[in-house]
Amino acid sequence: MIGFIGLGNMGGPMAANLAMAGHEVLGFDVTAAAVDRAAAAGVSAARSIEEAAAEADIVVTMLPSGSHLVSVYETLVAVARPDALLIDCSTVDVASCVRAHEMARANGLASIDAPVSGGVSGAAAATLTFMVGGDEAAVERARPALEAMGRRVVHCGVAGAGQAAKTCNNMVLGISMIALAEAFTLGERLNLSHQALFDVLSTSSGQCWALVNHCPVPGPVPASAANHGFRPGFAAALMLKDLRLARDAADAAGVDIPLGRQAAGLYEQFNALDEEGLDYAAIIKLVRERSGM
Numbered sequence: 001m002i003g004f005i006g007l008g009n010m011g012g013p014m015a016a017n018l019a020m021a022g023h024e025v026l027g028f029d030v031t032a033a034a035v036d037r038a039a040a041a042g043v044s045a046a047r048s049i050e051e052a053a054a055e056a057d058i059v060v061t062m063l064p065s066g067s068h069l070v071s072v073y074e075t076l077v078a079v080a081r082p083d084a085l086l087i088d089c090s091t092v093d094v095a096s097c098v099r100a101h102e103m104a105r106a107n108g109l110a111s112i113d114a115p116v117s118g119g120v121s122g123a124a125a126a127t128l129t130f131m132v133g134g135d136e137a138a139v140e141r142a143r144p145a146l147e148a149m150g151r152r153v154v155h156c157g158v159a160g161a162g163q164a165a166k167t168c169n170n171m172v173l174g175i176s177m178i179a180l181a182e183a184f185t186l187g188e189r190l191n192l193s194h195q196a197l198f199d200v201l202s203t204s205s206g207q208c209w210a211l212v213n214h215c216p217v218p219g220p221v222p223a224s225a226a227n228h229g230f231r232p233g234f235a236a237a238l239m240l241k242d243l244r245l246a247r248d249a250a251d252a253a254g255v256d257i258p259l260g261r262q263a264a265g266l267y268e269q270f271n272a273l274d275e276e277g278l279d280y281a282a283i284i285k286l287v288r289e290r291s292g293m
């Protein structure tokens with residue numbers, strides 16, 4: 001049996017895919033609506049962390065931040081079965097990640113960090129990439145469950161290595177989205193149609209994952225948030241969280257990341273204005289506004 005804690009935009013479909021692969025999944029979320037949605041997709045509803053974990057040989061967490069993770073682990077490590085494996089898929093700071101591993105180890109529990117890339121569409125389609133930190137035996141034990149939720153499992157190294165890789169990846173994603181927002185805004189001013197610019201970028205050296213999956217203008221990529229009022233998707237607040245993680249990690253490591261720093265600053269500005277919790281692709285609104293458009 002698999003316990004699943006955090007059934008939000010990502011966790012909901014991930015838990016549903018585990019259930020679809022034939023696992024018995026007991027899911028818990030503090031938001032009742034999230035539990036109801038997961039239940040409609042084949043996940044059994046638990047009313048607490050204790051209930052989700054008590055019988056589980058694997059417990060997956062998919063939570064907003066490091067403080068949520070540490071707070072859930074305070075309960076989880078005390079109630080999990082002694083032979084349980086804990087898999088954290090949230091994107092969190094390396095310090096909270098390492099702390100969660102230590103809490104597990106202190107209670108004799110195996111644990112891995114396994115943050116993901118691929119977004120809500122990847123979670124729904126079970127095509128996520130997992131970047132994993134932890135010892136080999138724990139990673140191999142987790143592999144069948146991870147493969148039911150994703151397409152690739154990259155073992156990055158010891159505990160915390162998955163989060164380190166995720167931090168680097170999402171810094172690239174944030175910078176790419178801002179580059180696209182600037183290119184499409186400039187294109188608008190230069191009288192280029194969105195479709196023409198997309199057709200060129202997507203077949204030229206400007207091609208990138210953010211463009212073909214999360215294009216920030218409506219039209220070329222039907223599933224992108226730009227076609228749906230910028231409803232997330234991947235919320236701009238979460239992108240800001242990730243860019244701050246990159247900035248903090250770079251500061252701690254003494255690495256100069258001018259573009260990462262600038263990207264964090266622009267998402268900070270956007271989030272201060274955004275009252276609707278829009279998708280990270282909505283950063284194009286800020287670029288347009290700063291350009292008087």
Ligand code: NAD
Pocket residue numbers: 005006007008009010011028029030031034062063064065068071072089090091092116117118119120233234235238
């Ligand atoms: P979300 O806010 O939709 O989901 C998080 C869920 O955790 C919410 O339903 C919330 O109610 C629940 N939660 C919070 N505290 C809890 C607790 N104590 N016990 C049980 N449930 C609790 O966020 P999301 O988009 O699903 O993202 C989850 C994680 O995945 C984040 O760390 C995010 O950075 C990362 N991530 C998101 C995406 C994306 O595209 N959305 C992509 C990759 C990684």
